[in-house]
Amino acid sequence: MIDHAMAAPLKHKYFTPGVWFLTALFGSALLIALVRFIFGLGLVTNLNNGYPWGIWIAIDVASGVALAAGGFTSAFLIHIIHKEKFEALSRPALLTAMLGYTFVVIGLLVDLGRYYNVWHPLLPVMWQGNSALFEVGMCVMTYITVLYIEFIPIVAEEYRNRVNLPILKFLNRPMGRLLAFLDSKMGKFMFIFVILVVVLSFMHQSSLGALMVLVKTKMHPLWWSPVLALEFLLSAIAVGFPMIIVESLAASRSFKMKPEMSILTPFARYVPILLGLYLATRFADLTIREVWHYVDGSLESRFFVAEIFFGGLLPFFMLLSEKIRRSPKWLFIAALLVVLGVVFNRINVYLVAFKPLYVSARYFPTIWEILVTLGFVAGLILVYRFIVIHLPVIHARRDAS
Amino acid sequence: MQRRDFFKFMGASGALLSGASVLGAEHQSKIDLDNVVGVLTDFTECIGCRECEWACKNAHEMATPPLESYKDKSVFANYRRPDETGFTVVNRFHEKGCTQTDLDVKVQCMHCNDPACVSACIVAALEKQDFGPVTYDAWKCIGCRYCMVACPFEIPAYEYNNALTPIVQKCDMCISRLDVGKIPACVEICPRNALTFGKRSDLIKVAREKIADNPDKYVNHIYGETELGGTSWLFISCEPFDTLNFPKLEQASVVTLPESIQHGIFKYFIPPAMFYGLLGMIMKLTKPDSETADNTNSSSEVHHD
Numbered sequence: 001m002i003d004h005a006m007a008a009p010l011k012h013k014y015f016t017p018g019v020w021f022l023t024a025l026f027g028s029a030l031l032i033a034l035v036r037f038i039f040g041l042g043l044v045t046n047l048n049n050g051y052p053w054g055i056w057i058a059i060d061v062a063s064g065v066a067l068a069a070g071g072f073t074s075a076f077l078i079h080i081i082h083k084e085k086f087e088a089l090s091r092p093a094l095l096t097a098m099l100g101y102t103f104v105v106i107g108l109l110v111d112l113g114r115y116y117n118v119w120h121p122l123l124p125v126m127w128q129g130n131s132a133l134f135e136v137g138m139c140v141m142t143y144i145t146v147l148y149i150e151f152i153p154i155v156a157e158e159y160r161n162r163v164n165l166p167i168l169k170f171l172n173r174p175m176g177r178l179l180a181f182l183d184s185k186m187g188k189f190m191f192i193f194v195i196l197v198v199v200l201s202f203m204h205q206s207s208l209g210a211l212m213v214l215v216k217t218k219m220h221p222l223w224w225s226p227v228l229a230l231e232f233l234l235s236a237i238a239v240g241f242p243m244i245i246v247e248s249l250a251a252s253r254s255f256k257m258k259p260e261m262s263i264l265t266p267f268a269r270y271v272p273i274l275l276g277l278y279l280a281t282r283f284a285d286l287t288i289r290e291v292w293h294y295v296d297g298s299l300e301s302r303f304f305v306a307e308i309f310f311g312g313l314l315p316f317f318m319l320l321s322e323k324i325r326r327s328p329k330w331l332f333i334a335a336l337l338v339v340l341g342v343v344f345n346r347i348n349v350y351l352v353a354f355k356p357l358y359v360s361a362r363y364f365p366t367i368w369e370i371l372v373t374l375g376f377v378a379g380l381i382l383v384y385r386f387i388v389i390h391l392p393v394i395h396a397r398r399d400a401s
Numbered sequence: 402m403q404r405r406d407f408f409k410f411m412g413a414s415g416a417l418l419s420g421a422s423v424l425g426a427e428h429q430s431k432i433d434l435d436n437v438v439g440v441l442t443d444f445t446e447c448i449g450c451r452e453c454e455w456a457c458k459n460a461h462e463m464a465t466p467p468l469e470s471y472k473d474k475s476v477f478a479n480y481r482r483p484d485e486t487g488f489t490v491v492n493r494f495h496e497k498g499c500t501q502t503d504l505d506v507k508v509q510c511m512h513c514n515d516p517a518c519v520s521a522c523i524v525a526a527l528e529k530q531d532f533g534p535v536t537y538d539a540w541k542c543i544g545c546r547y548c549m550v551a552c553p554f555e556i557p558a559y560e561y562n563n564a565l566t567p568i569v570q571k572c573d574m575c576i577s578r579l580d581v582g583k584i585p586a587c588v589e590i591c592p593r594n595a596l597t598f599g600k601r602s603d604l605i606k607v608a609r610e611k612i613a614d615n616p617d618k619y620v621n622h623i624y625g626e627t628e629l630g631g632t633s634w635l636f637i638s639c640e641p642f643d644t645l646n647f648p649k650l651e652q653a654s655v656v657t658l659p660e661s662i663q664h665g666i667f668k669y670f671i672p673p674a675m676f677y678g679l680l681g682m683i684m685k686l687t688k689p690d691s692e693t694a695d696n697t698n699s700s701s702e703v704h705h706d
Contacts, residue, residue: 052547115544117543123524199680215551
């Protein structure tokens with residue numbers, strides 16, 4: 001049986017031409033963020049009083065949270081219903097979730113006008129229980145803490161009793177002991193956090209949809225729905241496994257390892273079930289609300305059809321096929337379609353469906369907004385690469401059989 | 402207000418559980434509709450002098466051009482909206498048959514009875530005062546702009562070019578003037594009877610009488626009486642409001658549904674707690690028999706030595 005003992009640092013060379021490119025992209029995003037912090041949002045974004053939210057909210061925050069869903073979906077599968085044959089996927093999923101949320105927070109800080117007040121929702125005098133965003137804020141702050149706690153054992157496993165700090169040498173012994181202690185004891189109560197990961201994710205994934213329910217009068221009926229919260233939750237659940245698949249196959253390629261198809265193929269069987277549940281809910285909702293006639297050739301309706309077809313139906317039918325699930329290339333394509341479909345959905349809900357009353361020009365991001373969004377994705381990949389090279393996250397040789 | 406803050410503060414001592422009570426509280430209308438004040442705008446009386454725009458900026462200590470400059474009518478060439486440099490604007494609608502001249506339409510924050518911005522605000526920076534005004538506290542604000550996304554009238558404006566202390570800007574019904582017994586600056590300066598300040602319930606009566614006395618002049622619609630649960634600012638007109646760029650809105654408040662979803666899901670934190678317990682049970686019941694008690698749960702168990 002496969003277990004953690006096989007997860008090991010990849011000890012790979014860090015820099016490659018691709019990594020330099022990502023570094024440049026991330027660096028330019030940081031520069032643009034610096035310009036935004038000095039001169040304000042107005043200089044670098046196309047936001048205005050009609051379009052207060054742009055791609056930094058729709059992609060960096062809303063899509064970022066959805067794509068980090070691999071963390072809680074895999075926690076449920078592997079640790080709550082004990083499908084332990086997928087254990088190898090657990091740590092990469094946890095790492096993605098942890099980094100995903102970290103970059104969500106970084107992206108949010110760039111977008112917030114008064115970023116230095118981001119901690120205000122913690123103050124009881126400012127609690128606003130009617131706000132879905134308040135729920136998201138509290139939940140994400142708790143969740144990110146839980147994810148970092150869950151990651152401690154991975155650090156402890158690697159560094160217990162061999163901490164080697166460059167300057168603070170006197171800390172080496174006590175820190176090594178602390179990590180050894182955590183390594184031996186944390187497992188006993190880790191289940192508390194595993195369950196918390198699932199509960200907290202259900203709460204804020206759905207609230208990210210719920211917060212647009214309030215915007216009814218300014219949203220296109222193909223996306224506004226009283227059950228947006230449920231749809232956001234189900235789509236997050238549906239995108240969790242495809243995201244893990246995309247990452248695993250991308251990592252295998254990047255680190256020149258054999259794709260772990262012996263796990264991914266059976267793992268992918270769950271995707272059409274979860275995606276089907278989400279799509280069925282969308283279709284039922286559209287039918288009950290009697291809004292199909294809005295599929296009328298307008299720009300919004302074309303985006304809707306593209307989202308549902310390329311991001312939903314097409315990968316759904318593809319993944320029903322055993323042949324596709326067995327092919328690394330086709331599995332990658334199908335899983336990527338689901339991932340892009342959910343990103344597309346978040347962009348549609350937050351931007352395309354959003355109709356200002358008095359601004360005639362449709363929002364389109366500036367090159368700077370796009371660079372920041374791409375740069376933060378690059379930054380996430382860079383940190384991910386650094387961590388899997390130095391910490392036991394990926395099972396290097398599990399397809400040896 | 403202080404009472405509510407006090408209760409919020411008391412709730413704080415219970416940390417997590419009190420968080421539950423905030424999220425689980427029922428949606429209640431925060432205001433006593435009989436005591437709400439507002440303003441009735443009669444478009445048929447407005448002459449488009451724009452002195453209200455001047456008075457508003459003056460009262461809010463914003464950059465204010467001299468009063469004479471407001472005689473310039475060329476601004477009417479474009480449809481304007483309230484923004485971060487002015488909380489109210491008057492627009493001129495040409496070729497409206499109902500008046501001898503053009504029809505001039507003042508817009509500003511509606512001060513909804515059930516404001517979406519207040520429901521949206523993550524830190525209660527926007528508040529509905531129990532006598533009507535919707536006010537903003539920049540000190541609390543985190544600058545997320547959800548209020549702007551939520552506002553069905555697209556009123557709040559943002560200082561996008563302020564890098565450090567951007568403010569969400571909108572009409573506050575001159576609350577600092579109301580506090581010392583004055584009336585809103587725009588109402589005070591209006592040279593005609595276009596603006597009337599008073600108790601909202603009285604203003605509705607006045608509006609009904611005006612419409613009843615001149616049924617040929619007015620359209621039979623008090624805008625703001627019922628829109629989205631009603632607004633403090635009320636309007637009567639001789640032209641239908643949708644031709645004057647006012648959104649056509651339902652009577653039902655937009656905040657009721659999302660707030661009841663929110664409180665249904667989080668009622669006293671019982672549903673999340675039950676879900677937690679359920680997952681714990683599933684975790685225990687599906688645990689493979691072969692495993693020993695201390696080799697169960699988590700990714701941290703493994704010692705590879």
